[in-house]
Amino acid sequence: MTSIWEVIDRTETGTYMEETDFDLKVVAKKCKELVKEYDIRYDPKQIITSDDSLADDVFEAGLRLALESGIYCIDTKRVVKFDEYEIKEGIISAPRRLLIGENKDSRILYARGVEDERNPIICGGQAGAAIPEEWYLPMAISYMKEPLVDMINNGGLAVVEGRKVRTKTPLEIQATRRELSMLREAARRAGRPGISFIAAESSVSAMGDLAIASERYMRRTDSHLVALLNELKTDFDRISKVVNFYEYGAHNVTLVDPIIGGYAGGPEGVAVCFVASFLLGRAMYGSDFHVCHPIHFRYMSTSAPECMWNLNVVGQAMARNAPCIIMGDVWTSAGAGSEMVFYETAANTITNVVTGSHPLGVSATNGKYPHATGLETRFMAEIAHAVVRSRLTRKSANSIVVDLVKRYADRQGKPDVGKPFPELYDAAKVIPKPEWNATYLKMKKEIAEMTGLKL
């Protein structure tokens, strides 16, 4: 593997380029050319594809993009490139199995295959959201007390001790430490002290991350996200996070979230960009695993059909050609408390589980409102396990997902955002209120009947 020292050197010695040229003349141009050359096409009727050659073409195109583009360092305006040997070394050395968490709460996080017959790891939480401090603890417990939830990725804090957290100020340190302290406390109270975290979401710059590299906060079996900026870019804040966790010994995880409609183009270009991002994320950040989060330029949600097609084809492309651990985000337009959130969660989860990723969510309302609870994540887990139990093939999964999409696609622009956590849960007992529980049971029955899944 290319050493982090070498990576840092290359941010100073790579080819100088204006950022707009990198965006347009490198990323946009190459994505367009590769999509055309490999004849990669998105078909809304085939959200889950059964065509192995499509997945292989996406991989091949992505590998070429990775080699030709490299990663742009915004701070130095230089392009960090990796040669084929270095990229392939990254692929070969990528962990296929990782021990996460501790003692009875530990799990093996593994590289899923296409139509994998093993239960996926369920990562619960409203990742990406700003969660009010006063209900952060019960909300975190609501995920951890769900027996099917294996690990946690909850949101961050935007207010700490009544003070609004501003990026790159001392409060970022306070917020990140408080987030971790509350997650630890939640884990103890839920009787799962060893449960693994993907955390430090309050750390927007490197400041917060630097402050939690301690067993009191983040253990070495925990993970944090290091984003690749849109598209195929990074900066010294991201690299500082990587360096810190290298030294500390916890897991670096690439967060990849290309925008459909952005520089990489449509769904097809984004798929190519995804593969390149994973390969480069491994080479540059030394990431132990990746989070796959296609963003729809209008809805954000990963449950939009174009996004699920991406989760599908990218998951398969990687599983077939460069097996590595991928968590696929489940971000819904709708919020907890709504019926719509169940349709989106079901479609998104089925897609992930059948095509090579572990589900991570539910980040209801795309994390825009703290309208989320452990209950819809329980549903996500139940769907994921039912998919495996039913030995769902890609073909049958596709017809289910296409049907589910019809129930919500036209409402993604104006979704039912549901209600905040305290209106849906008894925060003292940390149990769903009867009305929310009744909605869950109703939707579970309806979706079981509709999909044939034994929920």
Place this chain on the structure above:
Amino acid sequence: MSEAQLFEELAKAVYIGDEVKAVELSKKALETGVEPLRAINEGLMKGMSRVGDDFSQLKIYLPEVMLAAEAMKAALAVLEPEALKRGESKVKSRVVIATITGDIHDIGKNIVAMLMRANGFEVYDLGRDVPIDELVNKAEEVKADFICASTLLSTSMPYMEDLIALLKERGIREKYIVMVGGGPVTREWAASIGADGYGDDGDEAVKVAKDLLQRRVTQ
């Protein structure tokens, strides 16, 4: 080439992002006595309007929008001075826009900036991680109508509040229409901090900006 054909060709040149062709046709319009304002409105603006429509339906993507905006900018550099000389062109509404302090995510802001340009606003894009006083100083310098701030980070949202507080502190709040947006920003929150406008996406941001401007003009 008839006037109608010229306008259509101009629109097409903008749509496909052909900067050279857009400039060439703009010069031709002036040489053949076409009113520059009509060439702008019936040619360039129509092309950009198609770009906006197709982008919102994901028929084209951000790179195509950027190329179209560049072609339009180049053509405007030919037509606008002449229109102003003839007293045809009104002063455009000016927008100062940036991704606010602490945040380097700028794609959403770029999209809004381009769609505003496409809709006839004069846009000053200050980039990303821009301190609030820079936004305000630029707005003062160019006599802007709008100050627009974007962020994808909930921890940069407080800087939007600071922006409005700074405008008040300097006694110039009423001079500007302040709009905010970005991933975690909600309509309710925008209203709660006293922003004048908010858009869920680029299309809505432009629509709201036009409405707010109209309201200001009629007041």
